[in-house]
Amino acid sequence: MTRNRTIALILAVILPIAFIVLGIGSIAVMGALKPKPEERNEAPKALAVFVAEAVREDVQLSITAQGEVAPRNQANLAPQVSGRVNYVADNLVNGGFVKKGQLLMRLEDADYKLSVVRAESTVASARQALVQTEAEADLALRELQDLGIDDASPLALKVPQLEEARASLAAAQAQLQDAQLQLKRTGIYAPFDGMVLNETVDIGQFVGAGAVIAEVFATDVMEVELQISDQQMGELGLPIAFNATANNPGPEVRLRANVGGRQREWIGEITRTGAAIDSRSRLISVYAEVEDPFGEGADEGAPLAPGLFVDASIIGRTVEDVIIIPRQALRGINTVYVVETVDAEEWRAERDARSAKLNGASGSTDAAAEDKKDDKAKPDSENASKTVADLETGPVDVLRIREVEVLKSEADRALLLSGIEPGERVVLSAVQAAFDGMRLRVLTRNADGTVDAVTDAEAETASVSSTEGTN
Structure with missing residues (x-):
């Protein structure tokens, strides 16, 4: 009985441990027998961009x-005399058309007509006085001549009296002209052909001199x-x-x-x-x-x-001869990204020169450490293409950074004087961290809205074909 219990206790402890060890071993064996994933070094994917061609034209700015x-001409109408309004033209209203010289408003003129009559009477009196003084002067001159007096004084010849009479007549005539002018000013006339902008006068209203009654x-x-x-x-x-x-x-x-x-x-x-x-x-x-x-x-x-x-x-x-590009192709003030087609060998030489420049700038004396640092500093598009990009042949599209002379930047286009030649392709798409020599893949937008581009499958096929052709 005791022996059976001991065996049962041993089995209860050992069997679970044995199962655990067996499970761990099985997992380890399965992991060791699992096939390793195939390592592939894919070709770098060039940045896909839309482009447009620069054109040359004569541009009228x-x-x-x-x-x-x-x-251009606007006037505030105001009377130069005061009085009560007794006439307002029908078209002296906001929006009314007026003709040059048309009477627009008239003040009561009875008082001004009386002033004219009084002034006319004064002129007549002054003229009569002048005639009488001239007759007296002629008579005095004949009397002096009859007496044989040749050196008579001006007073004896009535000269001062003549001058006074002439001055009185001139003053009376001036008063008459002033009275006539005041009478004429009781009417307001249109200074030009035009329209009434606003008016503030009506019949029976008393207006003072200088008060604006309308604007035309x-x-x-x-x-x-x-x-x-x-x-x-x-x-x-x-x-x-x-x-x-x-x-x-x-x-x-x-x-x-x-x-x-x-x-x-x-x-x-x-x-x-x-x-x-x-x-x-x-x-x-x-x-x-x-x-x-x-x-x-x-x-x-x-x-x-x-x-x-x-x-x-x-x-x-x-x-004349202005280079026109889409406005979105102009970066900043005077920078444009241009697509240039070069031979793959030329691009690799440029890439290697750039890498060498980066290596030289690091200043490290340890060759292995320098290579390692350079590999980290290089863009992924250069490090990942050791087996494909180095075997690629034919033309490739790369980015070039150009400084241009801008004539004018408009809402939809930029006008350039120099920096780009007609027919060159300028990049329209956004490009982050652009550098000279960056690989590009040009996209073409069709009329139906679809885009023609090299797919990843086509790129993979091209890479495999290139590899097989060299083996």
Whole structure:
């Protein structure tokens, strides 16, 4: 009994341990017999990018600006005399058209007419006095001559009395002219053909001299002040203090704005520039004018009205042989990435030279340590291609970093003067950590939106074929 218990106890302890040891051994044997994964050294994957070709064209420069429309001529109407209003023209209302010389408002003129009558009476009296004094002077002269007196005094000849009478007549005539002028000023007349912007007068109202009763503007020309930079002045070919003439007209300008739910356009001309640069904004004012904006200059009946805020496009000078690229191809201020096709052997030589330069920069004297550091410093695209890239033949696309001279950068394109030749391919895609000689793979976008590119399977097939061809 005791022996059986001992055997049972031994089995209870030893058997689990034996099973555990057997399991561990089995796992170890299976791990040792497992086949090792095949090590493959794949070819480096070139960075896939979209490109566009640079083109050369003659470009007419243009600039954009914004401004508010204002009449070139505008006047506040105010009487020069005071009185009660007894007439107001029917078209003296906001938006009414007026003609030059039209009577717009008249004050009661009875008092001013009486002043004219009194002045006329004074003139008549002064003229009569002068005639009488002249007759007395003639009589005095004949009497002195009859007496044989040749050296009579001016007083005896009535000279002072004549001068006084002439002065009195001149003063009376001046008073008459003043009274007539005051009478004329009881009427307010339109100074030009135009429209009424606002009015503040009605019949029966008393107005004082100098009180503004209406505001009118001329409709012959509308003006827009546009502020541009000195660089934009150069693009337009305009100097400071420019004034357009028949022999030297200003650039054409197109003004656009939404009126009545539609995009409208008016064509004008730059007629002059400001005489100085604004000290705060460092901008220069140029003035665009549109003739007859309420007539022939209107866009299908839509006039260029004062207060309208417009976008202006000014046509500038023409520059020949400009290189044009998409705006997204310009990196920073003056850098462009260009795709260059080189022979694979040339690319490998360039890669090796770059690696050697990195090795030389490390300054290590231990060759093994230097190689190890260099392997870590190299891009993965160079370290992983020992067996494929070194066997690759034919042309390859690489990246070149170019500095360019930019003429102008617009919303959708960049205009260059130098740095790129027409027909060269510029990179449009984003490139991180770009360096000269980076491998690229050019993508082509089809009309249906699909993209043509070399797939990984094709790249693998090409790599295997290259390896087999050398064996």
